[in-house]
Amino acid sequence: MKNNLLSETLAYSGKNAAVTQLHLCAYTRQTTKSITSDDPKKILSETIPEGINWIRVAGLRNAETIKAICDHFAISFLTVQDILNPLHQTKVEDNGHHLMSVMRIFRNDAADPFKEFSEENVYLILGENFVLTFMDSDDGFFDGVADAIRNDVFKIRSRRTDYLLSVLLNSIIADNVSKAMHIDD
Numbered sequence: 001m002k003n004n005l006l007s008e009t010l011a012y013s014g015k016n017a018a019v020t021q022l023h024l025c026a027y028t029r030q031t032t033k034s035i036t037s038d039d040p041k042k043i044l045s046e047t048i049p050e051g052i053n054w055i056r057v058a059g060l061r062n063a064e065t066i067k068a069i070c071d072h073f074a075i076s077f078l079t080v081q082d083i084l085n086p087l088h089q090t091k092v093e094d095n096g097h098h099l100m101s102v103m104r105i106f107r108n109d110a111a112d113p114f115k116e117f118s119e120e121n122v123y124l125i126l127g128e129n130f131v132l133t134f135m136d137s138d139d140g141f142f143d144g145v146a147d148a149i150r151n152d153v154f155k156i157r158s159r160r161t162d163y164l165l166s167v168l169l170n171s172i173i174a175d176n177v178s179k180a181m182h183i184d185d
Helices: 040-045 063-072 077-083 143-150 153-158 161-181
Strands: 021-027 032-037 052-058 091-094 099-107 118-126 130-135
Touching: 021 040, 021 143, 032 040, 032 143, 040 063, 052 063, 052 143, 052 161, 063 077, 063 130, 077 099, 077 118, 099 161, 118 161, 130 161, 143 153, 143 161, 153 161
Parallel strands: 052 130
Antiparallel strands: 021 032, 021 052, 091 099, 099 118, 118 130
16 A cells, blocks of 8 residues: 555545546435536535535546545545545544545456456545545446435435435445355355
8 A cells, every 4th residue: 555644745546547527416305406527616516505415526536626525625635645545444534523434345247256356445524514425436336325315215315414424334335245145156
């Protein structure tokens, strides 16, 4: 693992060539708004101050975009460095005004179930009215959660950000357990 603490610059240290895309899912009890863009100013201008704002960042190559999103929510420089390191170890940190978790998801090729699993980090940041998720790929991993918000499944839009975080974490854990159960099949 590269030690990014020795640098005062922000640079993506991975190899994924995916273009950075931003997906905003902003909601209140009554409304939802969903926007996709590569422009952080556009995404941030569409957030709902009185609502909950979930920004999914897919593709971590554009360090300036990652920084712009994190700066808006007062996320520390060291946390941004962690996000830009796709090999960062799993952890949970309480940074005062937000909570950060680094989790791993595992992927395999459905066409070739005997092919080795690859892994990818998911960075989740919880704040008072926001949740940020950062992934190296844009494969729709959390699309089911976005659908649940749109359809207000289990009154998700009436709950706070900690509930959204728990739904996201449960999605990761359920996917990992499902893959682990099929290793010997």
